[in-house]
Amino acid sequence: MIGLISATAAGAAARDRLAAAWPDRTRVYDGPVGDAVRAAFAECEQLVCFLATGAVVRLVAPLLGPKASDPGVVCVDEGGRFAVSLLGGHAGGANELAREVGELLAAQPVVTTATDSVGLAGLDTLGLPVEGDVAAVSRALLDGEPVVLDAEVPWPLPPLPVAEQGVHVVRLTDRAVEPAAREVLLRPPSLVVGVGASKGAPAEEVLGLVEDALREAGLSARSVAEIATVEAKADEPGILRAAERLGVPVVTHPAEELARVEVPNPSHAPLDAVGTPSVAEAAALAGGGQLLVPKRKSARADGQPAMATCAVVRRPGRGRLAVVGLGPGARDLLTPRAKAELRRASVLVGLDQYVDQIRDLLRPGTRILQSGLGAEEERARTAVAEARRGHAVALIGSGDAGVYAMASPALAEASDDIDVVGVPGVTAALAAGAILGAPLGHDHVSISLSDLHTPWEVIERRVRAAAEADLVVTFYNPRSRGRDWQLPKALAILAGHREPATPVGVVRNASRPDESSRVTTLAELDPATVDMMTVVTVGNTATRRIAGRMVTPRGYRWQEEAQ
Numbered sequence: 001m002i003g004l005i006s007a008t009a010a011g012a013a014a015r016d017r018l019a020a021a022w023p024d025r026t027r028v029y030d031g032p033v034g035d036a037v038r039a040a041f042a043e044c045e046q047l048v049c050f051l052a053t054g055a056v057v058r059l060v061a062p063l064l065g066p067k068a069s070d071p072g073v074v075c076v077d078e079g080g081r082f083a084v085s086l087l088g089g090h091a092g093g094a095n096e097l098a099r100e101v102g103e104l105l106a107a108q109p110v111v112t113t114a115t116d117s118v119g120l121a122g123l124d125t126l127g128l129p130v131e132g133d134v135a136a137v138s139r140a141l142l143d144g145e146p147v148v149l150d151a152e153v154p155w156p157l158p159p160l161p162v163a164e165q166g167v168h169v170v171r172l173t174d175r176a177v178e179p180a181a182r183e184v185l186l187r188p189p190s191l192v193v194g195v196g197a198s199k200g201a202p203a204e205e206v207l208g209l210v211e212d213a214l215r216e217a218g219l220s221a222r223s224v225a226e227i228a229t230v231e232a233k234a235d236e237p238g239i240l241r242a243a244e245r246l247g248v249p250v251v252t253h254p255a256e257e258l259a260r261v262e263v264p265n266p267s268h269a270p271l272d273a274v275g276t277p278s279v280a281e282a283a284a285l286a287g288g289g290q291l292l293v294p295k296r297k298s299a300r301a302d303g304q305p306a307m308a309t310c311a312v313v314r315r316p317g318r319g320r321l322a323v324v325g326l327g328p329g330a331r332d333l334l335t336p337r338a339k340a341e342l343r344r345a346s347v348l349v350g351l352d353q354y355v356d357q358i359r360d361l362l363r364p365g366t367r368i369l370q371s372g373l374g375a376e377e378e379r380a381r382t383a384v385a386e387a388r389r390g391h392a393v394a395l396i397g398s399g400d401a402g403v404y405a406m407a408s409p410a411l412a413e414a415s416d417d418i419d420v421v422g423v424p425g426v427t428a429a430l431a432a433g434a435i436l437g438a439p440l441g442h443d444h445v446s447i448s449l450s451d452l453h454t455p456w457e458v459i460e461r462r463v464r465a466a467a468e469a470d471l472v473v474t475f476y477n478p479r480s481r482g483r484d485w486q487l488p489k490a491l492a493i494l495a496g497h498r499e500p501a502t503p504v505g506v507v508r509n510a511s512r513p514d515e516s517s518r519v520t521t522l523a524e525l526d527p528a529t530v531d532m533m534t535v536v537t538v539g540n541t542a543t544r545r546i547a548g549r550m551v552t553p554r555g556y557r558w559q560e561e562a563q
Contacts (some may be wrong), residue, residue, distance in 0.1 A: 005039025013051030082169035089113040129187040130180030140168040152391030155317035175225035189225035194284030201307035203241035209298040228283035258282035289315035319387030325401040325425020330511035345394035349383040380409035432507035432535040437549030444472035505537040
């Protein structure tokens, strides 16, 4: 919950805007400011104070405790110009909250955390439990000193500027080891604990069994991702309470699914009880991985039969492939989600000219794999291969990555062994349409005139179908030096079904500094004025030119009125 505190009418107005926008995330604290801050500090995970930073410093100073437990505090000035991350920038999430508040209130977020200021990913912001000398290793990263990444377990981390040798180390491990001097341990959620339990098994027996198994195997409980079991035990109180104590979810699997998992220690007892010869081992292995701790039973002090079994599996880190659309070129048409994915990726794959567009957005340490025109399939294979190695990869394309871009070759190459995220972008057709007016107001189709990947016979059939169906048509890749006859041919097909005066929009380099556009007609368009940087939009029989703009009505009312 986010506590909201204000002292003036102007502050209250901004406070109420925030409360209205986030009704489920916020709580307004009224009354004397000092009392409100103290109450919110004790009860909320974060605070937004519409007060001077000096006043808030004095109010929260007596309340400060351990860095990891203090709430994040953001201050917004009286004029609503700045959202200042004052306390708990990383651990309390104040840096991100300042950005959110700034976006909502049109205020400038002010973040002074050292790593954020220079674009580095903070070691305590990677979403993983962290141990060790975070301050010293972070300082080494900031000072450009060599820091070694020792990844015992592959995991898709954000970029870090690491070296092959150095005295400072970031170690990615699920083993129960203590950090050395000048070392940080990151705990990936790589361990799955399979649990079987008799009805009424005490939580202490289940938890003790799991903790003993991890300790004796030299594994860290902070790397446990989940407790896995059979569906029949989904409501078993002992399993649920043990998972709650470990701070992990319980994931269940159907008995018939577990019965198909090969295990080293099957048994008739669970087969008779729940329909599968293995619960602990099979549930742990259901998602694949390496069996580190075979099935073991709990030991009871009273000598009674064990009521719980467990097994531990190390599940390999799944690489992550984000297919990112960069939009038509203008920076303000690059979506916030695309920016976030670019900063999250440790490996960037893309066409060299697209890489140049967004190079300044990448975090230090991002590995860039770029190539020239015509290497689309090679880039797709490279991106998938890097994700399979456990990296966080961004594969970039212009416009929307799913429209004549990199999503289709990448997804044709990828299988279910990696996570794939699609990030939409503003397509060239949409960017051009916004410049021209509203040419896509009714049904429309996009057709690429490049026959490098599609036979011309297929392209011509699609153009003819669009002409006969009276669809607005946007032509991508309309004309190049080696392909100068396809656009005239396509326009001739459309001319057989539309009037010579049909509006045609021509937009070159939509949204870029050298953007140009014009509206002409089907009869007057000179194909020689078109190149590969151009999008050509041909209206349908209802499209009109109004005040110099192309407009396609949502219905055919205009035609009916003209009859």
